[in-house]
Each structure stands twice: as structure tokens, then as C-alpha cells.
Amino acid sequence: MYQYDDFDxxxxxxxxxxxxxxxxxxxxxxxxxxxxxxxxxxxxxxLQLHAYMLxxxxxxxxxxxxxxxxxxxxxxxxDKGYGHFTTRQNIQFNWPKLRDVPDILGALADxxxxxxxxxxxxxxxxxxxxxAGAAADEIEDPRPTAELxxxxxxxxxxxxxxxxxxxxxxxxxxxxxxxTKSHDIGLRMVLNDAGEPGYEVSVGGGLGRTPILAQxxxxxxxxxxxxxxxxxILQVYNLxxxxxxxxxxxxKIVLHEHGLEQVRLWVEEAFQAQxxxxxxxxxxxxxxxxxxxxxQWKDAPVPPVLSPGVAxxxxxxxxxxxxxxxxxxxxxxxxxxxxxxxATAEQMRVLANLAERYSHDELRISHEQNVILPHVHRADLxxxxxxxxxxxxxxxxxxxxxxIISCPGMDYCALATARSIPVAKGIAEAFADMARQRDxxxxxxxxxxxxxxxxxxxxxxxxxxxxxxxxxxxxxxxxGGDGTETAAIGERAGPGFSADEIVPAVERxxxxxxxxxxxxxxxxxxxxxxxGAQPFKDALYPEVKSDAA
Amino acid sequence: MAKxxxxxxxxxxxxLTGDVVYLTAAGDWSLRHGDAELLTEEAQxxxxxxxxxxxxxxxxxxYLAEAEPGPDGARPIHFREAFRAxxxxxxxxxxxxxx
Ligand code: SF4
Numbered sequence: 001m002y003q004y005d006d007f008d009x010x011x012x013x014x015x016x017x018x019x020x021x022x023x024x025x026x027x028x029x030x031x032x033x034x035x036x037x038x039x040x041x042x043x044x045x046x047l048q049l050h051a052y053m054l055x056x057x058x059x060x061x062x063x064x065x066x067x068x069x070x071x072x073x074x075x076x077x078x079d080k081g082y083g084h085f086t087t088r089q090n091i092q093f094n095w096p097k098l099r100d101v102p103d104i105l106g107a108l109a110d111x112x113x114x115x116x117x118x119x120x121x122x123x124x125x126x127x128x129x130x131x132a133g134a135a136a137d138e139i140e141d142p143r144p145t146a147e148l149x150x151x152x153x154x155x156x157x158x159x160x161x162x163x164x165x166x167x168x169x170x171x172x173x174x175x176x177x178x179x180t181k182s183h184d185i186g187l188r189m190v191l192n193d194a195g196e197p198g199y200e201v202s203v204g205g206g207l208g209r210t211p212i213l214a215q216x217x218x219x220x221x222x223x224x225x226x227x228x229x230x231x232x233i234l235q236v237y238n239l240x241x242x243x244x245x246x247x248x249x250x251x252k253i254v255l256h257e258h259g260l261e262q263v264r265l266w267v268e269e270a271f272q273a274q275x276x277x278x279x280x281x282x283x284x285x286x287x288x289x290x291x292x293x294x295x296q297w298k299d300a301p302v303p304p305v306l307s308p309g310v311a312x313x314x315x316x317x318x319x320x321x322x323x324x325x326x327x328x329x330x331x332x333x334x335x336x337x338x339x340x341x342x343a344t345a346e347q348m349r350v351l352a353n354l355a356e357r358y359s360h361d362e363l364r365i366s367h368e369q370n371v372i373l374p375h376v377h378r379a380d381l382x383x384x385x386x387x388x389x390x391x392x393x394x395x396x397x398x399x400x401x402x403x404i405i406s407c408p409g410m411d412y413c414a415l416a417t418a419r420s421i422p423v424a425k426g427i428a429e430a431f432a433d434m435a436r437q438r439d440x441x442x443x444x445x446x447x448x449x450x451x452x453x454x455x456x457x458x459x460x461x462x463x464x465x466x467x468x469x470x471x472x473x474x475x476x477x478x479x480g481g482d483g484t485e486t487a488a489i490g491e492r493a494g495p496g497f498s499a500d501e502i503v504p505a506v507e508r509x510x511x512x513x514x515x516x517x518x519x520x521x522x523x524x525x526x527x528x529x530x531x532g533a534q535p536f537k538d539a540l541y542p543e544v545k546s547d548a549a
Numbered sequence: 550m551a552k553x554x555x556x557x558x559x560x561x562x563x564x565l566t567g568d569v570v571y572l573t574a575a576g577d578w579s580l581r582h583g584d585a586e587l588l589t590e591e592a593q594x595x596x597x598x599x600x601x602x603x604x605x606x607x608x609x610x611x612y613l614a615e616a617e618p619g620p621d622g623a624r625p626i627h628f629r630e631a632f633r634a635x636x637x638x639x640x641x642x643x644x645x646x647x648x
Contacts, residue, residue, distance in 0.1 A: 029606040032605050033609050033610065047562055050567065050569055050633065051562075051568065097566050098564065419632070419638060421637075421638065421639045472628065
């Protein structure tokens with residue numbers, strides 16, 4: 001893993017002290033809230049419905065055991081004993097006190113973490129495939145690229161005040177687990193005809209009010225050209241992005257208004273100029289690459305799996321590792337009755353201990369709000385499963401209907417128009433029977449509490465968007481979304497459902513799928529693609545169907 | 550067209566804790582929605598809101614929220630205000646914990 005050097009450490013600690021003095025000036029009345037707000041946001045501190053919220057960056061979702069333990073300590077000492085992992089691979093603390101935040105940031109700096117650029121109109125935390133460095137289908141580990149992009153974009157003076165926030169995701173595999181098509185820039189590792197790795201670069205993706213999938217602007221970008229090319233895209237965006245209307249300020253609107261070809265011309269022109277000015281940071285690239293060398297793999301025989309509980313866990317929560325004797329374990333943070341993405345301090349410590357003992361000290365946070373142990377030897381799977389079971393973390397539901405993405409919604413978020421957590425819990429409860437979940441198979445439900453779409457509802461097989469209608473919460477359903485390499489934006493099904501109606505509506509959709517699928521192997525999304533939306537709409541709105549009959 | 554004024558309270562978040570607070574008739578801030586002063590006159594509501602905005606060393610983001618009389622003092626009308634008054638629905642970590 002990348003370790004902070006003296007420069008990084010000094011930079012982050014100086015920022016902590018600057019913020020400490022800003023908080024002191026806010027508390028003694030020298031700064032008004034209008035003056036203080038942009039300063040706190042630059043340090044990831046929001047004011048939510050019931051309290052402040054601190055959003056901490058987990059660069060490309062990678063954590064060491066020591067860092068996870070520190071997050072547990074922060075949760076216990078300064079929060080209410082838990083943290084919330086988000087679709088941006090960050091962690092949010094929901095209850096910090098303003099006076100404590102500089103100390104929290106200091107505690108983060110102690111383990112090489114911070115909350116810088118987790119808010120504001122800048123390049124945000126770079127995200128990546130949560131199976132990075134472990135996946136069997138990987139061309140190359142995307143984390144050295146993500147780390148390079150992180151260093152380039154952190155405190156980049158030219159891009160500190162962009163028209164709007166800017167998100168970059170990196171995938172090292174042809175199978176896109178990083179939802180690259182919904183980012184301002186999506187980098188997907190590919191091989192050229194000579195077999196050299198480089199990037200397919202997509203631009204202008206984004207969910208929110210105007211969901212648009214990113215378009216490919218460069219089929220193949222040599223690795224050495226990455227930074228000048230990114231610099232070129234950001235320059236074009238910084239100049240051309242609209243600043244007159246917040247809702248039209250993202251890169252996707254530049255693409256929409258000027259077209260891909262024009263944007264490509266601008267980017268190529270800026271790129272050629274950049275390239276001549278640019279000295280490749282070879283030493284830095286070598287140093288970063290050296291931080292991501294492979295661990296010393298454990299060599300041991302792989303025993304047969306005996307217990308049915310472990311076997312079940314293996315089927316859902318364990319993915320193929322690039323080494324046949326190892327496995328990638330997804331630890332679901334979606335146990336029945338729990339809030340998606342939440343982990344208690346105790347659970348974080350258990351995960352840290354397991355990573356230290358069984359996963360070469362590495363943990364990942366997935367955009368699906370789960371925790372990954374990326375390098376577990378197959379001989380250790382039973383022990384890992386038993387340890388997870390003791391703290392309620394062994395739910396074998398990864399990828400199943402109860403593995404729901406849910407944003408905090410109106411239980412916490414000041415921007416929300418409706419709650420999302422109770423809907424997620426209601427659906428998980430309705431489908432609590434694990435045998436039924438397995439029968440239903442892979443199905444991704446994603447829930448957002450407002451149009452900002454932090455819960456990625458547009459790319460859910462079933463997406464749910466919480467809105468307000470006539471003074472009550474109302475839930476709009478989208479169908480057929482997909483966040484993978486076969487990305488698609490879901491189609492709005494029809495009128496919304498009340499808080500009481502939304503769970504039964506999802507049940508009707510699932511019943512329809514079970515009746516319609518060609519075989520048990522045909523997943524929900526495949527059945528949807530084969531048959532189209534209509535039979536699902538008929539199930540959602542049976543009264544409309546009977547009226548038409 | 551300007552929205553017609555309806556009976557409201559002044560609410561904000563506490564500067565130090567972020568807690569949801571309500572302006573009382575005595576002019577201080579309470580954690581209980583029921584303690585909020587119900588303001589029936591728009592002019593008075595605006596005056597109190599401006600005064601609250603001046604208290605930026607105590608509270609953040611004051612605004613007027615519609616409310617109505619209830620058996621236990623002022624009660625919220627919009628569901629968002631009801632959630633703010635109660636705390637999150639997934640844990641008893643908000644006002645629920647304070648009884
Ligand atoms: S989608 Fe809306 S409600 Fe949910 S976290 Fe984002 S801004 Fe808040």
C-alpha cells in the first residue's frame with residue numbers, strides 16, 4: 001500500500017492546523033457561518049439534518065488494518081460508535097462535534113488519511129475497482145494509476161474551483177466493477193494491438209438530475225500520457241463548463257451541448273500543448289509502483305469445504321482471486337435489520353484483525369457499501385467465516401436482493417427529499433428468507449433519497465428514488481439500469497409509490513420476474529432485457545393493466 | 550407569487566453540536582420542538598429570524614418552519630421537520646436518546 005512520505009505527512013498536518021485555527025475563529029465569533037462554511041467543506045465537514053457529518057476519503061477504497069482500527073477509534077471516541085461507508089468508497093461519521101473535528105483530522109493524519117477534497121467543486125476522491133490487485137480478470141492493478149491521479153489532483157491549484165465537482169474512477173479489468181461509465185472520467189485498462197497496457201478513456205458520465213453514461217473519447221491512451229491527457233480534459237472542462245447554472249455545470253453537459261467530436265478536438269489540442277510542457281514523473285511512478293508490489297503469498301494446501309454454512313458463504317461472498325489457492329471475500333454490511341454500509345467500531349476492529357491475520361493487511365471498501373478482504377488463502381476461509389459470524393458479518397447475500405445500496409436519505413442528509421434507509425430495510429425484511437433470495441439470484445437494488453442519486457438508483461436493476469409528493473414521501477421506480485461494463489440507465493416505470501406501497505411494489509416485480517424467467521439461470525436483468533419493460537410495468541401497476549384489458 | 554405566510558417557528562442547528570434547536574418564547578434555544586414559540590404574524594417571524602441570524606456564534610442556518618399547536622406544544626407539519634425533531638429512524642441516536 002502507498003505510505004505517506006514526509007511531504008504528504010507535512011502537507012496533511014499543516015492542513016489540520018489551519019483548520020484548527022479556523023474552527024477556533026468560528027467558535028470565538030471572528031468568522032460567520034458564511035465565511036466558515038467553504039472552509040469546513042474543504043475539510044469534508046458538512047452540516048446535516050441532526051448534526052455535523054465528517055466525510056473521510058478512503059483513496060480508491062483501500063485501507064490497511066491500522067487505518068481501519070483508527071476509524072474504529074474515531075467512531076468510538078468522537079462519534080456514536082459506528083461509521084457509514086458510502087458509494088464513493090468514503091466513510092462518513094454522522095455525529096462529530098465541531099470542537100472535536102480538528103482532533104479527528106489529526107487522528108486521521110496519524111494513519112495517513114484526511115478529509116480533503118471530499119466536498120466542493122474539485123477533483124474528488126478517486127475511486128477504483130474494489131477487487132483491485134486481486135481480481136482474476138485483471139489486466140493490471142488500477143491502484144498505482146489511482147494513486148498517481150490522487151497525487152496529481154490533490155491541491156492542484158488550477159483545479160481547486162472547477163464549475164462543479166469532478167469524479168474519476170479507474171478499473172484494471174474488462175469487467176467494470178467501478179461503475180466507470182457514471183464518472184466524469186472513467187479509465188478502463190485495456191491492451192493495444194502490441195499487447196501493451198493503456199487506458200480506454202471515457203468522459204462525461206454522471207447520474208444525478210441528468211443521468212448520462214460516459215462516452216469513449218480515446219480508445220487507447222498510453223500509460224505515459226495519462227497525466228497530460230487528464231490535465232487537458234480538466235482544462236477544457238474548467239474553461240467550457242458552465243458556471244451560470246449549478247444543474248448544468250458538470251462535464252456531461254459540456255458533452256451534451258457541444259458534442260463528443262468537438263470536445264475531443266479541444267482535448268486533443270490541449271493535450272498536444274500539455275505534452276510538450278510535461279516532464280514524466282518517472283521517479284514518482286516507480287515509487288508508487290513499488291508500494292503496490294504483490295504480497296508474499298501463503299503456500300498451503302487447500303482443504304475441502306465441509307460445513308454447509310461455509311459452502312453457502314463461498315457461493316455468494318467469495319470471488320475468484322488471480323491465484324487459484326486464494327480468494328476474495330466480500331463482507332456484507334447488509335445484515336437483516338441493519339443499515340446498509342454501516343459498521344460498528346467493534347466490527348471494524350474485527351475486520352482489521354482479520355485483514356492483518358488473513359489478508360496481507362489489506363481491506364477494501366466497495367462502492368456497493370461492503371468491505372472486501374482481498375487476499376484470503378482458501379485454507380483460511382472457514383476461520384474467516386467463523387470470525388465474521390461472531391460479529392454478525394457473515395450474511396451470505398453479496399449480489400443478492402438484500403445486498404442493497406442505500407444512501408443515508410432523509411434520516412441524515414440535509415438535501416434529501418425522502419428517506420431511503422427504511423425502504424432498504426423493508427425490502428431486506430420482505431426477502432429475509434435466504435433460500436428465497438438465492439432462488440431469485442443476482443439482483444441489484446439501489447436507493448437514493450433525492451435526485452442527486454448518491455445511491456446510484458439509475459444504474460440499479462431496480463432503482464428507487466425518494467421524492468416528496470403532496471407533502472408525503474413518494475418513491476419512483478426505475479427498471480433495467482446497470483452499472484457494469486454493459487452499463488445502462490434505468491427507465492422510469494411510472495407514477496411513484498407511497499412509503500407503505502414501495503416494498504409490496506418491489507415484491508410484485510420480483511414475483512413477475514420469477515414467473516417470466518426462462519430458467520433459473522436467467523437473472524432479473526437478462527429477463528428484463530429479453531422481454532422489455534412492459535411485463536414488469538404490468539406487475540407494478542396491475543390496476544392500469546386491468547383497466548386496459 | 551410569494552407564498553402565503555403560515556404559522557411558523559424558528560429553528561436552526563447548534564453551532565457546537567449541530568443539534569437541531571428551536572427558538573422559544575423566552576428567546577433562548579431549546580432541543581424540544583414543543584418548546585418552540587409559534588409565530589402567527591409574518592412580521593414578527595421575520596424579525597425573530599433576523600435576530601437569530603445575528604446569533605451566528607450560537608446557531609447555524611436559522612429558518613422558519615411551518616408548525617401548529619399540539620397537545621405538547623408546537624408540532625411540525627412537514628415530515629422533514631418531524632424527522633429533525635425526532636432524530637434518524639434507524640438508531641435512537643437523535644432526540645430519541647434524550648427522551
Ligand atoms: S442522494 Fe440525495 S439524499 Fe441521498 S445522500 Fe445524496 S444528496 Fe443525500
